[in-house]
Amino acid sequence: MIDLAAIDDLARRLSNLVPPGMQQAREDLEQNIKATLQMSLSKLELVTREEFDVQRAVLLRTREKMDALERTVEQLEARLRAQDAAE
Known part of the structure; x- marks a missing residue:
């Protein structure tokens, strides 16, 4: 079972690295990070x-x-x- 809260937290922290003036890019990046992490972790069969x-x-x-x-x-x-x- 994957801890979705940890993935959300990591995605949020990574998206916060995007400069403040790029709000849409930040939101898109956060969603892409979440999806990529979930997909990658599910392949690991943890x-x-x-x-x-x-x-x-x-x-x-x-x-x-x-x-x-x-x-x-x-x-x-x-x-x-x-x-x-x-x-």
């Missing part, structure tokens, strides 16, 4: 912080499960080695 945090939590849970499974496999392999050595 995710929100919330989406990022959710995926990070999923990844952490997956890592924990994988670590637990690895420990279980190691214990089972150790048992098998012990059984083979006892025979």
Whole structure:
């Protein structure tokens, strides 16, 4: 999700660099900047912080499960080695 307020603020600040006597050019520039920024940012396929945090939590849970499974496999392999050595 793109923060439209940030884009509006950036476009407004850039258009304020236009000399005061060129009001129409300033308005046109602000609209063009907004449109260009929105289009460019939408192509980046950005995710929100919330989406990022959710995926990070999923990844952490997956890592924990994988670590637990690895420990279980190691214990089972150790048992098998012990059984083979006892025979």
